[in-house]
Amino acid sequence: MLIAGMVFMATSSSAAFRIIIQTMEHIYHVRQPRTIWNFLLSFVCSFLFLFSIYICIILMLTGQWFLTMLENAFGFSLIPSAWLWLRFLLMFLFVFFLIYSIYRFTIPRKEKPVGILRGALFSAGALVVFSSLYSFFISLSARYALVYGSLASVMILMMWLYTCANIVMIGISLNIVLTKRKEERQKINCVKKK
Numbered sequence: 001m002l003i004a005g006m007v008f009m010a011t012s013s014s015a016a017f018r019i020i021i022q023t024m025e026h027i028y029h030v031r032q033p034r035t036i037w038n039f040l041l042s043f044v045c046s047f048l049f050l051f052s053i054y055i056c057i058i059l060m061l062t063g064q065w066f067l068t069m070l071e072n073a074f075g076f077s078l079i080p081s082a083w084l085w086l087r088f089l090l091m092f093l094f095v096f097f098l099i100y101s102i103y104r105f106t107i108p109r110k111e112k113p114v115g116i117l118r119g120a121l122f123s124a125g126a127l128v129v130f131s132s133l134y135s136f137f138i139s140l141s142a143r144y145a146l147v148y149g150s151l152a153s154v155m156i157l158m159m160w161l162y163t164c165a166n167i168v169m170i171g172i173s174l175n176i177v178l179t180k181r182k183e184e185r186q187k188i189n190c191v192k193k194k
Contacts, residue, residue, distance in 0.1 A: 014043045017046045020102065020106050027176050028107070056095065091131075095127050099127070103175065118178055122174055
């Protein structure tokens with residue numbers, strides 16, 4: 001079961017990454033050949049993405065209880081109380097690096113990677129804010145487990161993943177729109193100068 005679960009996780013997450021690549025090609029109106037390198041890159045990037053999700057979960061779960069446990073185990077506070085807020089900054093930086101890397105590697109080779117910083121900043125910020133708000137609202141409602149049973153966690157995870165995927169796609173669209181607007185302004189300025 002463990003091996004089957006890991007194989008399913010690897011193939012489904014790499015397929016999701018290949019869909020992001022196909023979406024970028026569709027948005028940029030570029031068709032790239034399918035190579036074994038792209039297939040292997042999708043597996044590597046999907047594992048990095050899953051690893052980042054685990055890191056973000058660990059960052060979100062290390063709250064006051066974790067600091068108290070460390071104080072009780074070692075007798076003194078190893079981590080300052082500012083950790084409760086610093087973890088959000090670390091999560092933002094980690095997610096930003098991940099999103100920027102995804103945008104950078106999925107842009108078709110013929111296109112210049114200009115303007116992806118703004119979309120990555122937007123997506124990373126939106127993902128951190130959404131994940132924080134989502135975990136807050138879920139913690140307020142303890143009735144999910146009573147009504148839906150063990151399926152509650154699966155439904156909540158699927159909703160969170162769906163919304164996160166939409167945020168990533170909105171960031172891609174923001175990159176395209178801002179790049180096109182910049183190109184149009186440059187064309188207008190060139191015509192005005194002539």
